Structure formats: structure tokens, C-alpha cells
Amino acid sequence: MSEQETTAAPQTANARSEGGASQGGFSRGGGRGDRRPAGGPGGRDSGRKFFRRKKVCKFCVEKIDAINYKDVRLLAQFVAERGKIVPRRLTGVCTPHQRRLSAAIKQARNIALLPFAARY
Amino acid sequence: MQRTYELMFIVRPDMAEEEVDKLISTLESNVTGAGGAVKSAEKMGKRRLAYIVRSFHEGQYVLLTLEGSGTMIHEVERRLRVTEPVIKFITVRVDEDLKRVAKIKAIRATRVKRSPAPAATPEAPAEGASAAV
Numbered sequence: 001m002s003e004q005e006t007t008a009a010p011q012t013a014n015a016r017s018e019g020g021a022s023q024g025g026f027s028r029g030g031g032r033g034d035r036r037p038a039g040g041p042g043g044r045d046s047g048r049k050f051f052r053r054k055k056v057c058k059f060c061v062e063k064i065d066a067i068n069y070k071d072v073r074l075l076a077q078f079v080a081e082r083g084k085i086v087p088r089r090l091t092g093v094c095t096p097h098q099r100r101l102s103a104a105i106k107q108a109r110n111i112a113l114l115p116f117a118a119r120y
Numbered sequence: 121m122q123r124t125y126e127l128m129f130i131v132r133p134d135m136a137e138e139e140v141d142k143l144i145s146t147l148e149s150n151v152t153g154a155g156g157a158v159k160s161a162e163k164m165g166k167r168r169l170a171y172i173v174r175s176f177h178e179g180q181y182v183l184l185t186l187e188g189s190g191t192m193i194h195e196v197e198r199r200l201r202v203t204e205p206v207i208k209f210i211t212v213r214v215d216e217d218l219k220r221v222a223k224i225k226a227i228r229a230t231r232v233k234r235s236p237a238p239a240a241t242p243e244a245p246a247e248g249a250s251a252a253v
Contacts, residue, residue, distance in 0.1 A: 063228075065221045069212065070128070070183070111128050111210040112179070115170040 055092025067100045069107035075114060079105060083115040124218065125186045125193055129200060129209035130179035133166060140180060143205065154195045156188025174207045
């Protein structure tokens with residue numbers, strides 16, 4: 001019995017953390033709200049009705065291997081209006097790709113393809 | 121040590137096409153003189169700059185792909201710095217990135233060959249949100 005419980009516990013914990021990550025949220029309140037109904041392993045499906053869908057990394061999904069500084073149209077999607085790099089938690093880009101993306105954006109800024117700071 | 125570099129630079133907008141061509145050809149001769157090779161040269165045309173560079177709002181972009189050593193790049197950069205019509209430049213080493221991409225492509229190709237795995241069936245809907253509370 002106790003063994004079963006111990007094995008079950010990490011699973012739910014995993015599901016919970018997944019649920020928390022999936023909404024990639026804006027606020028902590030949202031995260032808590034997501035966790036409660038999600039609960040079990042099927043939380044992802046039940047959550048679909050109520051919550052933000054899971055963000056996915058554009059570069060992983062579209063299989064963009066090389067993030068090039070010359071591709072302004074691609075980079076511009078990850079730059080805010082004022083020229084800031086948009087954080088991962090808002091765009092859903094995975095860590096390795098965000099690293100390359102930010103490097104590419106900085107190179108593009110250097111050659112005046114993207115602004116360092118956009119003016120009003 | 122032979123490496124591949126991308127050299128992008130901006131020429132002032134009021135420069136004529138032929139003069140840009142001349143500038144590129146002199147650069148090419150510099151590169152070959154320093155033991156490198158120009159793999160491709162591309163004029164990307166006039167483009168609005170994202171910010172003002174030396175009081176210019178737009179510029180003509182030129183992209184060169186070079187092959188050579190670091191000392192060659194050093195020399196080319198020094199020359200660009202003293203070339204008055206070039207208002208901005210950037211050199212990026214691309215050989216490692218190209219290698220990485222080729223590796224990923226190769227891995228992907230083998231995976232596709234082995235098994236186009238059928239998509240996993242979606243999980244059954246949850247038994248109810250209330251139970252989990």
C-alpha cells in the first residue's frame with residue numbers, strides 16, 4: 001500500500017508541475033487556479049476548456065535549426081514594440097532556442113536591422 | 121586555420137551602384153591577398169536603418185561570405201574601418217553553426233528512415249475535476 005502511494009505521489013506532482021508550466025502564466029493566481037482542477041494525470045485535457053493552451057516553442061515545432069540574424073521578419077516576432085527581447089515565459093520558446101534567438105537579435109541590432117530602443 | 125565568416129556591411133545610401141561594385145571588388149582583392157577566398161558576394165539593396173548611423177537613415181547592405189583565417193578577418197576589418205563610405209559592418213563566424221545544422225539534419229534524416237512512428241492516441245478525458253480537489 002505504502003509503496004503504491006509513494007509511486008503515485010510523484011506522478012501527480014509531475015502532472016501538477018506540468019500544468020503549472022503549461023499555462024506559462026502571467027500571474028501566480030492563474031497558476032493556482034490551474035492546479036486545483038487539473039489534479040490528476042488527465043489534467044491537461046480537462047484544463048483545455050478553462051485555461052490557456054500550452055505554449056510551444058516555435059523553433060521546435062517548425063524545425064527552424066539556424067536562427068539567423070539576417071532573418072528580420074522572424075526575429076521581429078520576438079521583439080516587443082520598444083525593441084526589447086520578449087521573455088520566454090510569454091513566447092513559449094524553449095531555453096536553447098531562446099539563447100540562440102537572443103544572440104541573433106543582438107547581432108541584428110548591431111548591424112541596424114533591429115533597433116536597440118525604438119522611439120515613439 | 122580555414123574558417124567561414126559572413127561579413128555584412130552598410131554603405132552610405134548616396135553612393136552609386138558602380139562605386140559599390142568597385143568597393144566590393146577591392147575588398148575581394150584584399151581578401152585574396154590575405155590568403156582568403158570570397159565564396160559569395162550579394163548586394164541586398166537599400167534598406168531603412170533601425171536607428172541613425174552617422175546621421176544616415178538608410179543604407180545599402182552588402183553581404184560577403186568569406187573563407188580564411190582570423191588574421192585575414194582582422195585585416196579586412198581594419199580596412200573597412202578606414203573605408204569612409206562603409207558606415208557599419210559586422211563579421212560573424214558561421215562554420216560552427218553550419219556544422220551544427222548539418223548534424224541535426226543528418227540525425228533527423230536517419231530518424232525518419234527508421235520509423236515514422238504513429239501519433240500517440242490522445243489521453244482519455246479526465247474523470248472529473250471535482251475528484252482532484
